[in-house]
Amino acid sequence: MFSRPQNSLKQIAAKLGVSMTTVSRVLSGQAGKYRISEETATTILDYARKENFTPNPIAKGLRLRRTNTIGLVIADVINPFFAGIASEIANATRNLGYSLILSDSKGDLTLEKQAVELLWQRQVDGMIVCPASESFEHLARYAKERRPLVLVDQVSPEIGLPYVTSDNFAAGKMATAHLLEYGHKRIACLQGRPTTITSRLRVQGYAAALAGRGIAFDPAIVVGDSFDEQGGYLDTKLLLQSGRDVTAILALSDPLALGALRALAEEKRRVPEDVSIIAFDDQPFLAHLSPPLTTVAQSARAMGGAAVKILFERMRVADAAGDANNAGLLLPVSLITRKSVHKLG
Amino acid sequence: MFSRPQNSLKQIAAKLGVSMTTVSRVLSGQAGKYRISEETATTILDYARKENFTPNPIAKGLRLRRTNTIGLVIADVINPFFAGIASEIANATRNLGYSLILSDSKGDLTLEKQAVELLWQRQVDGMIVCPASESFEHLARYAKERRPLVLVDQVSPEIGLPYVTSDNFAAGKMATAHLLEYGHKRIACLQGRPTTITSRLRVQGYAAALAGRGIAFDPAIVVGDSFDEQGGYLDTKLLLQSGRDVTAILALSDPLALGALRALAEEKRRVPEDVSIIAFDDQPFLAHLSPPLTTVAQSARAMGGAAVKILFERMRVADAAGDANNAGLLLPVSLITRKSVHKLG
DNA sequence: TTGAAAGCGCTAACAG
DNA sequence: CTGTTAGCGCTTTCAA
Numbered sequence: 001m002f003s004r005p006q007n008s009l010k011q012i013a014a015k016l017g018v019s020m021t022t023v024s025r026v027l028s029g030q031a032g033k034y035r036i037s038e039e040t041a042t043t044i045l046d047y048a049r050k051e052n053f054t055p056n057p058i059a060k061g062l063r064l065r066r067t068n069t070i071g072l073v074i075a076d077v078i079n080p081f082f083a084g085i086a087s088e089i090a091n092a093t094r095n096l097g098y099s100l101i102l103s104d105s106k107g108d109l110t111l112e113k114q115a116v117e118l119l120w121q122r123q124v125d126g127m128i129v130c131p132a133s134e135s136f137e138h139l140a141r142y143a144k145e146r147r148p149l150v151l152v153d154q155v156s157p158e159i160g161l162p163y164v165t166s167d168n169f170a171a172g173k174m175a176t177a178h179l180l181e182y183g184h185k186r187i188a189c190l191q192g193r194p195t196t197i198t199s200r201l202r203v204q205g206y207a208a209a210l211a212g213r214g215i216a217f218d219p220a221i222v223v224g225d226s227f228d229e230q231g232g233y234l235d236t237k238l239l240l241q242s243g244r245d246v247t248a249i250l251a252l253s254d255p256l257a258l259g260a261l262r263a264l265a266e267e268k269r270r271v272p273e274d275v276s277i278i279a280f281d282d283q284p285f286l287a288h289l290s291p292p293l294t295t296v297a298q299s300a301r302a303m304g305g306a307a308v309k310i311l312f313e314r315m316r317v318a319d320a321a322g323d324a325n326n327a328g329l330l331l332p333v334s335l336i337t338r339k340s341v342h343k344l345g
Numbered sequence: 346m347f348s349r350p351q352n353s354l355k356q357i358a359a360k361l362g363v364s365m366t367t368v369s370r371v372l373s374g375q376a377g378k379y380r381i382s383e384e385t386a387t388t389i390l391d392y393a394r395k396e397n398f399t400p401n402p403i404a405k406g407l408r409l410r411r412t413n414t415i416g417l418v419i420a421d422v423i424n425p426f427f428a429g430i431a432s433e434i435a436n437a438t439r440n441l442g443y444s445l446i447l448s449d450s451k452g453d454l455t456l457e458k459q460a461v462e463l464l465w466q467r468q469v470d471g472m473i474v475c476p477a478s479e480s481f482e483h484l485a486r487y488a489k490e491r492r493p494l495v496l497v498d499q500v501s502p503e504i505g506l507p508y509v510t511s512d513n514f515a516a517g518k519m520a521t522a523h524l525l526e527y528g529h530k531r532i533a534c535l536q537g538r539p540t541t542i543t544s545r546l547r548v549q550g551y552a553a554a555l556a557g558r559g560i561a562f563d564p565a566i567v568v569g570d571s572f573d574e575q576g577g578y579l580d581t582k583l584l585l586q587s588g589r590d591v592t593a594i595l596a597l598s599d600p601l602a603l604g605a606l607r608a609l610a611e612e613k614r615r616v617p618e619d620v621s622i623i624a625f626d627d628q629p630f631l632a633h634l635s636p637p638l639t640t641v642a643q644s645a646r647a648m649g650g651a652a653v654k655i656l657f658e659r660m661r662v663a664d665a666a667g668d669a670n671n672a673g674l675l676l677p678v679s680l681i682t683r684k685s686v687h688k689l690g
Numbered sequence: 691t692t693g694a695a696a697g698c699g700c701t702a703a704c705a706g
Numbered sequence: 707c708t709g710t711t712a713g714c715g716c717t718t719t720c721a722a
Contacts, residue, residue: 058407072447078425078429078432099446099464101446103435121399121402258629289633289634289635290635
């Protein structure tokens, strides 16, 4: 089919008058180990170089039962946060000599399950998944099977799989504390999908900060059920029209904050004079809004990088009697202060 | 290594008392063709279903010389435009039963070359690449070898490879014409990397629109050499401080527009009253800036989808005496009018 | 209607 | 220092 005929160990061996074995050994850097003569080795190496030959990874994979391939299933590559994770993972795995098979689950649990199964079938040596939803029990069996699999972002410590995520509790608490310091007492929270682990933890952090100041948690101003712009718009609108007297809004995602901004503008509330706002996930454009938005930043790159590190450690000790010390990593978050929080009183 | 022992055709055959061959045929839907008895077929199918068995794709790949795998090399997954393309490609290929091997070239030509080579080595059945730079001559040989490879975004018709990109010339012309209609005559252009095909075509469109109105092309106000925010900031700053009297800026990317906005704010020019601005690539947040930015939208999703269609067509006719009618696709762009263009006079 | 056997390209015992 | 051989899991002649 292609005009460039793939040549093989066998062909090279024939042409050079040596055995396949020798060629194989030289090409896989085992010349030293088998004490193959300098001369033979260079002949082979030169020829391979000239012909631009590399052993067929498919055949290798079949024989070795390892494919030098990592699977990544991600909820939604368009989302810049996930894109950041994916980018970092792509680079890190490449640098380690692995190829990346990417699967986008579109936030759909069924697709996610299929993707994971397909990837194992494809014999990936390891896998990273950003669970699409709040349920990842379907992944539990892989923990038992001791497969190299690490969870990112949406995680559950109980499931017995290594993971890396941000310290979402601290994030919620930190943002709320900031608002509190600036004199806010009525702080609404746009919570995103409440069944989501990240949402729950952030809201818990929010509640903890409030409790620290002796302020009651008011369920009426903790609202929302999606992480997107539309949700932020709608819930802010409802909140404002309900006449609840909030002086600040904590939006648990960037799109949520965008939606809130739109609602606020429509309702003629100035930001931050009338209503302060803090966003989550520091996308570059936040600095360019008016006003520039104060936000809680989590590092997608750090998450991706850490996931790869943990995964490869797992792969290394996979067959060793690894005692599966469950590497769970909680990455720190930081508050980026800009101009969307107003000092009260 | 894993507790779940992969079972194989051989094992199934043994357990069921039939031959591997039969199992293989049934499982690959060839039961009819070989007139295998209803009974045998269902037995095998049931067992496979129960055991959740799927033939090892690696072995299959080795035997069949086709891996059901597509390669994608992309300049930068974090860039939302490329992320959109990647997302669409991921979904489309998945729906067609293919897995996607992703490689991020980081906009680096060397990495891109390596990625492409590695992917062919990995025996991908087809490949899509978004060239990182203005040079893609290194891809020319694949055209000669008649490999299924399609270029996206940054393309060159002469190279003999099928491609899909936006109508960049029309895009530049359309945006400029809009400005012209609104009475602008001194229109600066933040051109991004000028060696880039997309930049060149858009600037040509800009020039054409100007020429259509008998306005001279002034090289002094067509500036810049990168597509990022920093570049937009710097070049706008210089432009303003040089005292050139521009009334509008055409920014050939979103980040460029963001940078321009920052510079404009610093220099106390109001948008759009003092200076109008049009951006490129419609990112969701553009609607949330103040003012909401008018922009030229190109559909990343459409590009990804089209690329996959063309690729699979190519793959289908790869060995047929395909007359290689060079499918080059120019996707239409559209102008999204918001509030950043002021009517003059 | 079914099976035996060869072989895809590679590596790893085992044997010198 | 080098080679022979078996076999990874699959599909496909060829033969029955």
